[in-house]
Every structure is written in C-alpha cells, then in structure tokens.
Amino acid sequence: MNQPFDIVFLGHMCYDEIQPFGGMPTTAPGSAVLCGAMAAARIGCRVAVVTRMHPRDGGMLDPLRALGVHCILIPAPATTRMRVVYPSADVDEREVTQTANAGFMQPDDLPPLACRYVHLAGITDREFTLDLMRKLRDRGYRLSADMQSFVRQVEPETGRIRFADVPQKAEIAAALELVKLDALEARILTGADNLETAARQVAAWGCPEVVITRADGVLAHVRGETFFERFTNRSNVGRTGRGDTTFAGYLARRLDHPPAEALKFAAALVSIKMESPGPFAGSLRDVLDRLAAAPAAGLTPPT
16 A cells, blocks of 8 residues: 555554453453554544454454554454453552463564554564564664563463563664653663653663653653653543553654644643543544643653
C-alpha cells in the first residue's frame, strides 16, 4: 500500500481482564496498540496497525477500522491475554499476569509502508528484539518505543510480569528517535527517582527525545530542554492505558508542533481519556477545549 501514514503502531492486540480495587472485574480488548492507535486516529492522524493475533479475534480491530486505521493482521496461534489486578486504591500499584501470548513480531511482519514513524507499542518483553529494531532501521524506518516492551518481563512458568532492568537498554535507546517510560520503569533503568535526572540518563544513551509519565503528569526531555505538564483528570476510572495514550498524543502532535506544545496537548488528551473507561473516545476539538483551560507549561517538574 503506497498511502503515506503518520504513525504505524506495531505490537500485540490483547484482551485485558481488569480487576479494580473494590470493583467488579471486566474483560475488554486492550493493548498499547489499541489505546495508542485510537487516540492518534481520533485527532486526525493517518494511522496503520500491524499486529499478531489469532484470526478468530480479528473483530477486535473493527473499532480501529471504523476510524480509518489501516490494519494488518499477522496470524498467530493465540491472541495475547493479560490480567491486571489493582490491589489498593493507588492506581499506580498493579499486579499483571500474561495468560496467553501471540509470539514475537518478525521483521517480515511489517510490509513496505511509507510512514513518518514506526512506534513499537508492546505490552511485554515477548514482542520485540533488538535485532528486529536494527532490521527496521536498516529499512529506513524511524522508530519510537515504549520501554514497557522491555522492562515488563514475563516469568516463563507463571506468566507473572516482573519489572526488571534491561541489559541492552543503552543499545535500545540509541536505536530510537523517541522513547516513552513511566516513573517506575525510569527508576528501574536509571536508578533515579527524579524524572529529569532519569530522562537525562536515557538521553545520554543516545535517544534525543524522552517522555516519562507518572500519576500527576508527564515530562519531556528534548535535546537538553525539559518540560512538565500536570494531568487535569477528575477521576481515574480510565487509568489503564494512561501511558500508551499520553505518548500517542505526544507523538501525533509532535509531528508538526514543538515539544512544549505537544506535551500540553498530550496531557490534555489523556486527562480526558482517564475520566472514562476504555481507549480515548474524544475528538481533536475536545482536546483543544481542554487545552485552552490548562495551566501554562513548566520548564522543570516538581520533585
């Protein structure tokens, strides 16, 4: 297909079983691919998705197709499934288990697509390898990635997700144009609790643009400058997918806006998303209205 895309989201679709603290469990389609691609498409980006899943679950892609997203399904023996348990009222405390996996993405899974970025939107370390990243770069693709795709490591016997350091983290960062982390991942990889300190360390590994989310907001460190924006959500019922949506909003806006403006936009978008369960269901107008009511960008984050 020769149509140029703004962003190609690469990774697994999955079923998420969510057990909220004090609430009833729910099961619904999820994944970084779904949350990110839907957000980018709803604000006007030209989006493609390349995913591995069982063909019988192909209906999971229908909401994306309805938004004009070009979807490529790579058949796999199983569709990835995740169970997420929130054991307390702290929305950043969660226990995650992978109960089924669609297998590693392969270089040939991505057909020739003209695009501005390929975003590696993984759920765990069972999707991408450094070799895959190198081969995609050799084909001329500009890459971004969520470091949860490497820090979230699946225990082979239990499927429990453990968050651990990544020996190849510097090589991974150096292969990327942009990278996203959350505060926990940043601390695991760099040893720093301070967001800006962590971002500077990741940048020193070779990635020029670093985005880090945490419960109260999001930081961007771009070529020596640091910006921070607070979230303005009034509830956390849509907490799942916060980081995926934040980065999709940032990357989409960053295509034609400077970092500070893109960060404000992303914070406004994900604040809307967190007030309702599921992927972002708003519009560009909704984000611009929320943006108009947001405070001015900060140059440094609170400690």
